[in-house]
Amino acid sequence: MTILDNIVKDKRKEVDLRKGLIPVSQLEQSILFSRDTISLANNLRNSSTGIIAEHKRRSPSKSVINQSLNVQDVAKGYEDAGVCGMSVLTDGKYFGGSLDDLLLARASCNLPLLRKEFIIDNYQILEAKAYGADVILLIAAILTREEIKQFSQFAKSLDLDVLLEVHNEEELHKSIMPSLDMLGVNNRNLKTFDVSLETSKALSTLIPNDFVKVSESGISNIEAIKELKPYGYQGFLIGENFMKTDNAGESAKQFIKSLL
Numbered sequence: 001m002t003i004l005d006n007i008v009k010d011k012r013k014e015v016d017l018r019k020g021l022i023p024v025s026q027l028e029q030s031i032l033f034s035r036d037t038i039s040l041a042n043n044l045r046n047s048s049t050g051i052i053a054e055h056k057r058r059s060p061s062k063s064v065i066n067q068s069l070n071v072q073d074v075a076k077g078y079e080d081a082g083v084c085g086m087s088v089l090t091d092g093k094y095f096g097g098s099l100d101d102l103l104l105a106r107a108s109c110n111l112p113l114l115r116k117e118f119i120i121d122n123y124q125i126l127e128a129k130a131y132g133a134d135v136i137l138l139i140a141a142i143l144t145r146e147e148i149k150q151f152s153q154f155a156k157s158l159d160l161d162v163l164l165e166v167h168n169e170e171e172l173h174k175s176i177m178p179s180l181d182m183l184g185v186n187n188r189n190l191k192t193f194d195v196s197l198e199t200s201k202a203l204s205t206l207i208p209n210d211f212v213k214v215s216e217s218g219i220s221n222i223e224a225i226k227e228l229k230p231y232g233y234q235g236f237l238i239g240e241n242f243m244k245t246d247n248a249g250e251s252a253k254q255f256i257k258s259l260l
């Protein structure tokens, strides 16, 4: 069993429980459900830095990163730093996140928010919209092509952007379709947890130019961004590098300042 197999197994149980607690009709009545979303893809296309900053308390690869930051302060700090968007991990068991984190981030900033989750059911896409997200993540490693198509079309019908994440060529070939906005290459090998920017470089030429290219994980300095830009990357998802500090927003601000 890989880490993703375990996460998905737990996620199926969790989603079934959540469906029993909050019916779809209640999600659709959320005041945020009718809010106009903000496009992360557009922000990235028009940015010279392309930073998507993540709220991440812990992870399977690093266990504890930072349990003491307050998500509202982090969201305000990231906005003040001038990031293009914020990613909020909502998985509880493996990442220490929650849908409340998403809601609090929504209440604290006007950035496009990515619900960083292991999506296996339409219900989670409705939750994303109801709790204030603008973007959902779909992970090719845990979905069939049919599921990617169905979930991405459903997200688009709710005016949400879609970021599709791949780890290798096979996942990329399986996934390319017009209902995606951004293609993310995850630099973290989920078997060994090693990170290598070479993954983003190797897959870059296989991603059609109609999609915004995003490089994810293991980005810890501005040299990495300078290295990846010539490969066509316009988005850079950074979690641990900001979250491991006492002030994630300030850390993002200094990072962006040195990029400009």
Ligand SMILES: O=C(O)c1ccccc1NCC(=O)[C@H](O)[C@H](O)COP(=O)(O)O
Residues within 6 Å of the ligand: 003, 054, 056, 059, 060, 061, 062, 186, 188, 190, 216, 217, 218, 219, 237, 238, 239, 240, 241
């Ligand atoms: O981060 C992990 O350990 C992890 C393990 C298993 C599945 C997903 C995982 N991370 C999710 C992410 O994609 C990252 O949080 C994101 O790309 C930011 O990465 P980093 O800058 O390295 O914190």
